[in-house]
Amino acid sequence: MLLALLAAFALVVVAPLAMLITQALSSGRGYDSVLVSQRQWTLLLRTVGLASAVTLFSSFIGAGAAFLLQRLSAAARYVVAFVLTMPLVVPQHIMAIAWVDVLGRNGYLAQFVHIALPGTAPAPSPFNLFGAIFILSLTAFPIPMIATLAGLHRFDQRLAEAARVGGQHGGIFLRIALPLLLPAIATGALIVFALTASSFAVPSLLQVTTYAVEIHASSSMFDYASATAQSLPLLALSAMVFIAWSVYVKPRHAWLSGSQRSIAIQPSPTVFTIALLFLLATITCIVPVAALFVRSLPLRTYASVWATAHDEIFNGIVVSVVAASVFTPMTFALVCLSRQPVLRRILNTVALAAFILPGSLVALGMIGVWNRSGLFGAVYDSLLVLVLACGTRFFALGDTLFPAAFAGHSARMQEAAAVAGLTWWRSLTMIVLPLTLPLIIVVWVLFFVFSLGEVDAAVLLCPPGQSTFAVRLFSLMHYGPDSFVAALCILTIASVGTVAACGATAAYVISRRVHRRA
């Protein structure tokens, strides 16, 4: 079975990357001429600066939000967590335009300040590195928030209870909770770093030239050799961050393992907690979503959107659900079976490379692999190619999150299972799987959300006559976030909301069962 999974991994993830590199090398343009230019250092510094700052700020906001959410009752936590996840659902480009409306030279904020405090200096322009950091941080914070919530779900509350006996509340947080949850926060931060380093739309909008913008420029000149060459520093940078993450998180894998017994905390929401969460939800979600809703009016716009885009909405959801449902268990199985550290490292590095590379480049590699006669051609001419594209690009999500969970089980659980005479398969299905199901659902939801928003690869791979609503949304954006685009965004949110509500309900039910068993 491991061989079958490795073959599938090779076909879905390795082959497109190998094809891309082969095409780039055969184009005749030397990598050295691209990589030795002086501008590479400027680009590298700017990309590192942007990705690091966004990672830092979004982790701070996300982890803080998760800690605050933990103080709410379980039902309230899922509802507020869903609201706070909204920035992840709306395309970053649209969120950025909405923020420019607010923060621009003549934006709502400037107009308010002009009326309230006449004579005050105008607000700084968002068209710079700081504007990009601000906007990307506010759109990326749900990722570390979700990772931290997953960590909190497994956090052994007895440690906090024990420490509380002899210490102050702040001390418990800093000395007990935070160090134990840092691996979870670091995992979310790793994903944010990779996403930001490869982000094109927002830096391009705000005039911040990063590697992703440079790669896009090379692609527009049909210069694939330069595009892939410029991806190398990006990959090296992310590899370094990944190694640092591995070194830090690996010995602390128990954060997701479920091997520790956790005790549900009694919810203790204070006015301060609720006020902070309300403020955060207002700034990051309610205001932009409300602005989108107002822009989408009148309500008959929704009828027009549905009439002209229901096929794309259906396709987008089907592709995302199938991709998440196929690749989440596949990743989990591969992680379970590939325990050799060297193999694990190779798989994770390749998956991360596909995650970081711009989707348009990955798609070009996929065309090389799949656009041929026979069964491959049939796949290429169908929506399955989009499912595969999502698998290629987002395999790293599960491949990064699952190893820690499985490693935590392997030692004690497998010993206990072996003593009890259980086969490996039965110990997996009866012990490991139930305990890690909440994490599997988290990965599934992340996979679904990322697949739903995938557009860079999709535009190069959509079969003729078919499309997803992410592609449809971006093809309509030439005329700005008008009512049609805004309505499509709201429908996206509603669709994701429906799926997330199902996922959250499942997670809640499962977590209650796991708690009862524990």
Add this chain to the structure above:
Amino acid sequence: MKHIVQTMAILVVLIAVGCGESHAPEVVVYVAHDEMYSRPVLDTFTQKTGIIVRAVYDTEASKTTGLANRLIAEQSRPRADVFWNNEIAQTIVLANKGVFGPYRSPSASAIPDAFKDLTGMWTGFAARARVIIYNTDMLTEPPASIMDFVKPEWRGKLAIARPLFGTTATHAAALFAAWGDERAKIFVSDLVSNDVAILAGNATVRDMVASGEFAAGLTDTDDANGAVIDGKPVKWLFPDQEEGGLGTLVLPNTVALVKDAPNADAGKKLIDYLLGPEVEGSLARARSIQIPLNPSVESPPEVPHMSSIRAMQVDFNDVAAKMDTAMDFSRNTFNQ
């Protein structure tokens, strides 16, 4: 293993069902023109001919480079029959890369020779033009020439799209072709010195001028007219229209038959239809006010007539030949 085999079997069945042969004739078209305007045209073609159109549309995010890259990547096994591009230089670059096959459409007879390839690799129709859009709340005397963009009195007040994509890239290449490399490079460098904002695209230029973020900017007729229709505080004008002036760049849509197209006959019928007066007329009446190239096509009064525009006198093959030089220089100058 059993589960994997079962899953694979189900997938094969799904593919087989999804790819069942359709008996109706069909044509596959890659469309870089805005979907909002191109989709009704293609629907009408289907109604008139019974030929099913399966379209792939480009996105604003990929700045029309997505489909061009796809056409190159698919050259060994083309899936498209027709490429409908919303500009011209990239089409010529693709033609030079051997992506297209020759087809001289009888519908193109009324199109002026300057807008079609003599070997039949592509044909132009329904043009846009580069315009200066300005905020009427901020300006009463807008810049009237692209040379104003490098004058000190406009420092920090003007914006253009990044000249690496779409029509702005073609405009930059046209300046290199018209002025020569040296003068064009000085102009591009002066844009940077004069703090001209480099935005993500022409639609962003329009939005930022409409919101008052910038006083004026360079964009296309379709973008500018959309803002006017929406009631934004903007107006637009053609730059460099004075006697003996440089003129503005007029950029036609282009259509081309893909080499070794799977449905070449249906593709030729679609090309014939797109180049006909009906399509030019409908695109002129749309919000994007595409300017008809066929002189006999009637258009609404708000759509400028080709004869009323002082257009830049450049050979589009020269413009395409300058694309690499212009984009390389722009990338090094603007992407600092």
